[in-house]
Amino acid sequence: MDGPTVNFGEELKTANGIEFLDDAQAFYRERAALEKDYATRMSALTKKFLDRKAKKASSLSVGDTPQMTPGSLESASVTTWSTILTSHDSLAKEHDSLSNALITQISDPLKAIATRYEEYRKLYNTLNMKVMADRDGVYSELKKSKGSYDAECKQVEDKRAKVDKAFDSSKTKAEKSYSQELIEMHNIKNTYLIKINVANRHKQKYYHEDIPDILNSLQDLNETRITKLNGIWTLGCQLDINCRQNSITLLSDTVKEIARNLPALDSAMFSRHNMGGWVEPNNFEFEPSQIWHDTSDIVVDDLATVFLRNILGKSRKELEGAKAQVDARNREIESLRKTRDSIKLNEEMQLKEAEVTRSLLIHQEQLVPHSSKLTTLQVEISTILNAVGDVERGTQTHKFKSKTFTIPTTCDLCGERAWRLTGAGFSCQDCGYTCHAKCEMKVPAQCPGVLDKAGKKALKEEMKSTAPSTGGDSGVALSRSNTMNSLSSSYAGGGGGATAPQRMGSTLSRTTSPAANTPAETAVPAASSLNAVAAAASPAVRRNRVIAPPPERYVSAPPPEAPRPSAEKDEVVGRMLYAYSANGAGEISVEGGQEVVIVEPDDGSGWIQVQVGSLSGLVPASYVDASPPPSTPIEGRPDSRHSSSNVSISNSIVGSMTGSGTIKKKGPAVKPKRGAKRVKHVEALYEYSARSDLEWDMLEGDRFVLVKEDSGDGWCEVEKGGVTKSVPSAYVQVID
Template structure:
């Protein structure tokens, strides 16, 4: 029974480095064989030259002695021939020596041309092909490590989200009754975000395991088998060179034919796979190869969770969109994989056919086989890249279906495309504005559904299909009306909420719906006292409850594109006039910089050595000693001033701490940074400031990349567009 040939891919598995090093050594060894034939050629050349010189010298001697040796020094008659039989034999011997020198010269030339040069070309060809294997393996390893890195990043993102969720849960526990609904809403939103990131982590986990299995059981074995083919082809090529050398030696030196035949017999016994068998015997582990263990879900140290896929309503919407995108790409990848696999199988069949037909061929050339092997490796590389994407998408689909079933059975996904909005447009999902002119949003080509790019995966797959312009407009009106009713209902619900009802909603503050550990904080500690001291306090709590969370937009609108001038009703009335005796530069919160001789409007009279004035549209306080009042102040105007109508507590927060004209800050104190509005701006939410050009604020936090800066004015902190202000 014929012994089955060895297979590196099946028996060595993850052993590219030792196999590659072994094949490299074999290719490098060809250089030694090439050097042997070159040096042997030099020796043969030298021997041929010496034989030729020897024959020439003795031919000259023979010419001088032929007559004397044949007929004597003084012959009586001229013979018909001057050579005797002995000289003719001697001439034949010298001629044979000359021919022998020519045979050695010819042998030397053939050794360089047919052996040394052939080995040099093969060495370069095999080394180039081996380097291609090395690049292919590095590419496979890079893709595998990139997937491992993606898994680590997803895990880190999951841990960070869990940590942030824990922080929001703690805020809910510590929140007072009037702030608890807002904290609870933020907590629930973070919970949904955590679920999505967790699902991404679990999906990535399965994808990584699948790619890891494909790497160790498919890609690397194919590369190892190809390296084995390369090495065996190299051995066969060297056998061909050695046989050619033997034939030349036999033809040139008949007397050494027996030795050359023995060498040829030894070459014939050097089967290519015998080296492979010995290498396998010395490189195979004693206890066999062990596959690396699979990756598994690691719960966050902050958020003690399980490895169950989250399947609540919000998560199902996200998963439904996820599986829809995966299935769209899966169809094309499967077709591409099948096509490339057929090409690879065809190349393998050609390789076997060529190797079988030329197994015993004399003077076998490897050019055709090398071309087939090169095409086979290229096909395997392309197949591996496409098949990895197919495996990832199939695992994503299977993971979601195992958790949710045929979640995509009746789904009608939106056909979203990136879109830019030249005017402020509301997201049809979260009803917030979509800002920016660089494709910050998405629009469904069929029904016209608009949303943020971050909201795309959260949109339910309920697209009604292609609609005309009128139908899209009608559907848009319905969505906007629903958004308005939801906003009104939310406001009413916030106004009707009581401390008791707030305390009873603690069931939503669980760390996760898959938590396995018990929270260390008792639910009873979530309640807060609901004592109402006054009607004003109650109204203040209700208004703070209904405030919307500050919106963080990436890009503020252009200065003059959408901001209209303030209506006449919003222009502040003038008060008593004053004149600056000295120029003053603001050094603290609520102050204003004014030049010497500037006429200003007195908004509020002297209070502790400071007077509040208005210079153009900007307001602030300056030392009273810096101002000369030009006319007597009117009580009615003072009463109608927006600042004088402010409660005493707020007024004290603005200028109550100013005790005199000394305005320099204390030595070593932190210097406040002031910013000045360079454009008018009308606030769109309660968390934004109205601004007029020239207004000054104290900078609390610079732009963090969202396009907004946090500032303070009159003791109140709010947001303004970062590109609407500059440092004063």
């Protein structure tokens, strides 16, 4: 039997991989399309962002409103961004070149080879079919010869059967025919045998000569195809490598450019182009009211000192808590910053970095109110200490606790009821002292200490018993003679066209008649009870509350002189109704109740010149009683305490009170001196270190009161904290 038939055409087309060339060239063609699309999209993307960069380069480099024209300069970051975009555009061009090379050098040659090898396949298929046809023709001849031989054998057998059946004369004819047929059979047999040999030889030739020759040719063709395919594949890889190497070179250059983009370069460029235009806003300054002449000095009289002392104590109590809060949050913030700095460049910890940053911002936001409060408290404390010193030292402050008064309760400071709408207030946990919420900061630091219930009750009874009688509920009527003789009817009744401070200044400056009052009745009521005085002086229901502006800053008064034995006949002797502290050139400080010699009376300016011992100077006319009664000892009385009545009166004792817990009287507002010059201030332009005790140390921005301008020697005299020293004139400038 013949061996299995091999379809060389199919083997050449499939098994030997000629059709694979079509798949390869199709792959590279589609790969080229992808590279072309990538290059097109990348080029369009880089062009889009290059246009955006061109529009924003100036703003990104030096801001929207630079003080210096940047020209064509770009910041380091913008320049680096331009390099990155340009490198990506070059990468797009590389991919475009790769796309073209894949088409021209890979896909097209593969297509040409596939076409040529398809022709080879057809030729080899034709040859194979021809060899097979020739072999099959020989096989067909052999089959025909076998059929002829079989047919001839049958004929011979038929002739032989006729010879056996023939008789006499027909037998000879039958034998002759048989002999001829036998000869023909032998010839056909020989032909058949020859055909067999021919067929076997063709078979041997086909399988041992034709097929090996075709297979060898196909092997050579296949190996040649693989060699060419390997070359094309190698070229494709080399093209890709070249594209990648060029891309790596571009990206490496970009990395080097990025490394040159130091973070400080952008900041330096922005600062250089924006430094000139910013000016720090001026500090806030004291602005006097348009209707009242005043200075920027802190008021430091007795009542104001009480208020400042309470603020100082309250601020100090809150300071430690604020410091603790700020320190705790600063420690947390510093810890979070260190954590963020350690992980912010680690790409694997992005989620943790986001959590740490969010927590850091939350802590910074929580720090703001505590830091602001701490700054406020520190400034409050330093301002009060610079103004009045540590007035809290040695005092016994009330331990107030917030309280709501559900029953009528009298405020121990102002004497008014604290109930219902005004029921919010404070009560001392130690002594039971009660006050309104609005009066808390005005209460003197005179707590007697911890008292039991009986002690608190006794203290209340003592306060009520020592308080003067009031009109209204007590049934004792107040008259003008025992309250304030110097008040005019228009002031007492609230009438007249003058304002309350003007009426106060005009009435308090009048001279009290010695015949109309006893020594204990010559005092002018304190400002805190002027409303009660006005109410008692008039039968009308209307009560006008008159609150005088605060007096000027007090300074230490000269030592009191020995009592004058008697006044000379031509001297006019007066007595100070209130203590006065000099606040300008030509003035003199005098204690309340002290006798003075009136050198020059009031000329209409509201000031008089007095002499105390060997010193003389100006004091407000409203602070002096020009015709005092004969000097008699004045017994000290405790602070006025208000009863439960709605009307309150003040202590009428002249001068300062003696004993513990006393408060100096506050004088009325002082009228500015006629022709007085405006106080000038100077501000330090540079830092200066004093070279002697007669000079001030200065820091830039320090402010002083100008006492004496430069007289030509290059120095001027300035005052700070009541002390006058010299500073270089060129180091300061006048600011008002």
